[in-house]
Amino acid sequence: MSNPLDNATKAFWVYAPYYTDPEVQARRASVRPDHLKHILTAYEANLISVGGIIFDPKSTETPLGSAMVLRYKTEAEVRAFLEEDIYWKSNIWDKEKLLVLPYLHFVTSPSS
Secondary structure (H helix, E strand, C coil), X not given: CCCHHHHCXXXXXXXXXXXXXXXXXXXXXXXXXXXXXXXXXHHHCCCEEEEEEEEECCEEEEEEEEEEEEEECCHHHHHHHHHHCXXXXXXXXXXXXXXXXXXXXXXXXXXX
16 A cells, blocks of 8 residues: 555755846836746745745845745655746846745644
8 A cells, every 4th residue: 555645745845046247126116016926826836935035134124045845745846846936047146045945834823
């Protein structure tokens, strides 16, 4: 008999910092609508638990990158999803600094 958990998804925490070149914010703004479509499609399929922007602690007007918790079977699937995103293709996310880590969710605020 097969184990039903064999096909279960796992949670992965993703930190996708932006490149730091002077043009990155203009590039980001120009492709953001396509990025949001990609993210919302995954959210509607229950593949994203949470996602958002990380800001410079000195200025909430300076975005530093994206953070999200994704649900896939493997890290390879997570990376494939990220590589399909316009932020990847348009060199918004710093490919060498991107982190994908297994994540175990423990608690959620009742107001979430």
